[in-house]
Amino acid sequence: MSGVTFPLVPRRRVLGLPFGGLHSARRGVGSDVAGSRPYQPGDDVDRIDWNASARLSLARGSDEFVVREHFAEEAPRVVVLCDRRPSMSLFPERWPWLRKPEAIR
Numbered sequence: 001m002s003g004v005t006f007p008l009v010p011r012r013r014v015l016g017l018p019f020g021g022l023h024s025a026r027r028g029v030g031s032d033v034a035g036s037r038p039y040q041p042g043d044d045v046d047r048i049d050w051n052a053s054a055r056l057s058l059a060r061g062s063d064e065f066v067v068r069e070h071f072a073e074e075a076p077r078v079v080v081l082c083d084r085r086p087s088m089s090l091f092p093e094r095w096p097w098l099r100k101p102e103a104i105r
Contacts, residue, residue: 032071039065 036049049068056064
C-alpha cells in the first residue's frame with residue numbers, strides 16, 4: 001500500500017467556528033497563557049511575570065520569580081484516510097450501475 005502526503009490548507013473559514021479552538025500540547029511562543037512556573041536559570045527574562053513575582057516575593061519574604069508559559073501556536077495535524085477496498089463500497093456489488101466507474105460507461 002502506498003501513501004501520498006500533501007498539505008491540507010483551508011481555503012476559507014467556516015462561519016461560527018473560531019480559529020485556534022484547540023490548544024497545543026506543547027509550550028512555546030503564543031498568545032494563550034498555559035500557566036506559570038518558578039524561574040530557572042537560562043529562562044528568557046522577558047517571560048518573567050513581574051506582578052506574580054512581586055506577590056510571591058512579598059508573601060514568602062524572599063525574592064521569588066515566576067515565568068509565564070504560553071501554548072505554542074501550531075496547526076493541528078490532520079490525517080485523511082481513504083479506504084478503497086470493495087468491502088467499503090457505498091453500494092453493494094449487486095448494483096454495479098451505481099458505482100462511479102460503471103456509471104461512466
